[in-house]
Amino acid sequence: MLFVAVTVVYPLIYSVLQAFQDVGLREVIRGGAEWVGFANFADQFGRAEFWQALWLSLVYTIGTVALTYVGGLALAMLFVHRFAGRNVMRALLMLAWILPTVVGANVWRWLLDGSYGLLNATLRGLGLIAGDVFWLGQPGPALVSVIVATAWSFAPFAMILLVAALQGVPATLYEAARIDGATTWQQFRHVTLPALRPVSITVMLLIFIFAFKTFDTIYLMTRGGPGGATLTLPLYAFQEAFEFRRYDTAAVATTVMLFVPLVLSVFYFRSLRNEEAA
Amino acid sequence: MTRERTRLVIGVVVTAVYLLPVYWMLNTSLKEQAEVFARPPALVPVPPTLAAYQSAVFGDPDIARGLVNTFVIATGTTVLTLVVAVPAAFALARLRVRWVTPALLLFLAVQMIPAVNLALPMFVLFGRVGLVNTYAGLIVANCSLSIPLAITIMRPYFLSVPGEVLEAARVDGCTTFGAFVRVALPVSIPGLITMAVVSFLGAWGEFVFGLALATGDELQPVSVVIAKLTNAYGTRWNELMAVSAVVAVPVIVLFVLLQRYIVAGLTDGATKG
Numbered sequence: 048m049l050f051v052a053v054t055v056v057y058p059l060i061y062s063v064l065q066a067f068q069d070v071g072l073r074e075v076i077r078g079g080a081e082w083v084g085f086a087n088f089a090d091q092f093g094r095a096e097f098w099q100a101l102w103l104s105l106v107y108t109i110g111t112v113a114l115t116y117v118g119g120l121a122l123a124m125l126f127v128h129r130f131a132g133r134n135v136m137r138a139l140l141m142l143a144w145i146l147p148t149v150v151g152a153n154v155w156r157w158l159l160d161g162s163y164g165l166l167n168a169t170l171r172g173l174g175l176i177a178g179d180v181f182w183l184g185q186p187g188p189a190l191v192s193v194i195v196a197t198a199w200s201f202a203p204f205a206m207i208l209l210v211a212a213l214q215g216v217p218a219t220l221y222e223a224a225r226i227d228g229a230t231t232w233q234q235f236r237h238v239t240l241p242a243l244r245p246v247s248i249t250v251m252l253l254i255f256i257f258a259f260k261t262f263d264t265i266y267l268m269t270r271g272g273p274g275g276a277t278l279t280l281p282l283y284a285f286q287e288a289f290e291f292r293r294y295d296t297a298a299v300a301t302t303v304m305l306f307v308p309l310v311l312s313v314f315y316f317r318s319l320r321n322e323e324a325a
Numbered sequence: 326m327t328r329e330r331t332r333l334v335i336g337v338v339v340t341a342v343y344l345l346p347v348y349w350m351l352n353t354s355l356k357e358q359a360e361v362f363a364r365p366p367a368l369v370p371v372p373p374t375l376a377a378y379q380s381a382v383f384g385d386p387d388i389a390r391g392l393v394n395t396f397v398i399a400t401g402t403t404v405l406t407l408v409v410a411v412p413a414a415f416a417l418a419r420l421r422v423r424w425v426t427p428a429l430l431l432f433l434a435v436q437m438i439p440a441v442n443l444a445l446p447m448f449v450l451f452g453r454v455g456l457v458n459t460y461a462g463l464i465v466a467n468c469s470l471s472i473p474l475a476i477t478i479m480r481p482y483f484l485s486v487p488g489e490v491l492e493a494a495r496v497d498g499c500t501t502f503g504a505f506v507r508v509a510l511p512v513s514i515p516g517l518i519t520m521a522v523v524s525f526l527g528a529w530g531e532f533v534f535g536l537a538l539a540t541g542d543e544l545q546p547v548s549v550v551i552a553k554l555t556n557a558y559g560t561r562w563n564e565l566m567a568v569s570a571v572v573a574v575p576v577i578v579l580f581v582l583l584q585r586y587i588v589a590g591l592t593d594g595a596t597k598g
Contacts, residue, residue: 125339130332136340138584142347145580145587147530149548150569153555154346157353157562165349168365199346260439263532267552281441288445289537301442312437316430 097300099275100283104259107194107279111258112251114198119205119250124239126206127213137210140203148200152267155196159183183269186276193265193277197258205250212246213239252315259307280304350573354378354566361562381564382571387554391547392571394460394539395529398546401464402528403521406471410520413472414479415505419491429480432473443469444537451538458540466534471527475520482516483509519586522579526587529576547572 092098126137143151158165161181170176182188216239224234240247262281265271271278271286278286280300288297353361354377355370382388417425447466448457456462486509494504510517535546545553551568580587 125335128332130329130336132333133336136336139340140343142577142580143343145526145576147548147572147576149530149532149551150573153551153565153569154350157566158346158349163362163366165366172365256437262441281439284441284445294449297445301445304439305442312434
């Protein structure tokens with residue numbers, strides 16, 4: 048308890064307080080800073096870069112949640128059935144989730160390389176592109192690329208949670224639907240999805256929180272570039288602090304970042320409780 | 326039966342495609358520099374060579390030192406996590422302590438906090454007490470995340486030890502501590518393994534704290550060294566992939582050996598309310 052209080056709670060409070068002070072490099076070294084009220088917030092909220100970072104964070108996060116959930120559910124629908132080697136394959140997929148992000152990010156950079164990457168080689172082989180496409184060198188494709196790389200590592204995690212939930216759907220429900228003449232798609236739409244609802248909400252909230260705080264994958268793949276196209280809020284805060292030495296405005300950004308998971312955590316705990324009650 | 330076979334085929338294809346990036350890393354790491362530029366790229370390295378490992382991992386003092394640093398930090402984090410989290414989890418499970426529920430909620434909430442949110446104030450605060458650019462600072466930073474997770478993983482194991490057994494141990498003359506060491510710990514070994522492995526893996530791949538808190542070259546974990554050298558590698562992808570593979574191998578080995586502990590730890594730790 049004490050350890051957590053010292054290493055987590057104290058830095059967090061300290062950081063929030065910094066947001067209300069005038070803190071540059073000089074103040075960090077010498078200590079002591081002037082209280083400036085909400086001036087830092089006013090400064091940040093008046094800056095286009097800040098809103099751009101917040102917006103990119105939301106696009107990145109929602110994109111990652113959608114792709115992870117759809118991918119995870121597809122994997123779960125396949126791997127919930129019994130067949131030879133299923134458990135081994137399920138475990139192998141988890142590798143993507145536990146691999147260090149520095150490994151995953153660099154491998155994806157290599158796969159997406161414009162000149163010699165495997166993706167472009169495949170696309171050229173299929174005749175879909177003619178020359179080199181630099182996926183990480185253009186704003187839109189770069190954002191999509193980091194979303195795909197993130198979802199690649201998150202989806203097996205979603206799969207495990209969703210498989211457990213799928214196993215809990217009573218077989219009699221499917222039987223009843225089949226007797227009523229439901230097609231496979233209708234069974235999925237009207238039996239599977241509603242039955243998975245509570246777990247789906249949990250999974251989406253968790254992935255949202257994970258994705259929103261992602262720093263390493265993006266930093267390693269694009270450094271927030273090109274031209275700030277993937278500069279999400281965590282990268283923005285880091286850049287403010289370690290490149291521009293503006294610790295106060297960085298603290299504003301992290302304080303805003305704190306609010307999003309805080310609000311979602313409340314929803315998350317509530318959904319957990321509902322799940323237990325049901 | 327045929328349906329099962331179809332699923333098997335789909336399963337194999339999906340798994341293979343999904344792990345293609347991992348295969349491509351190993352494939353590239355075993356190639357010569359010239360082969361990296363082949364268009365189209367060779368699907369298998371012919372002949373496979375360890376040249377990239379030699380030059381980039383063992384022949385590069387920065388990377389070698391980074392690997393040592395990562396190992397020290399990850400081991401230190403694991404040890405400190407065990408030392409703090411095991412008694413804490415026992416206390417929260419078995420002793421009458423106030424504030425148990427809020428504490429558990431806090432631990433769960435800690436896992437949702439962005440690492441950047443901790444790294445930035447830690448940089449300033451650690452600077453005041455001389456912890457920036459020290460192993461101790463990096464270990465403490467890693468522990469700030471691993472200890473709450475470890476307690477969350479560990480507590481259910483201690484809860485599952487029947488109270489009567491602990492009572493009996495005390496009647497036989499054990500102290501609370503003795504009952505903890507002789508009765509509760511031995512039956513909680515799976516939990517101990519889980520939390521040790523999860524702590525180690527978490528610290529092994531850690532990046533943000535290393536980037537923010539190891540300002541000098543000497544103590545940077547390998548993840549940060551790679552990031553720094555990314556531009557230096559330029560198009561020497563075989564070397565970059567060799568380094569990545571070396572970072573990945575301990576994770577893969579631990580995962581293969583202790584798969585069930587890890588999966589249980591990672592999913593339970595994140596979802597148990």
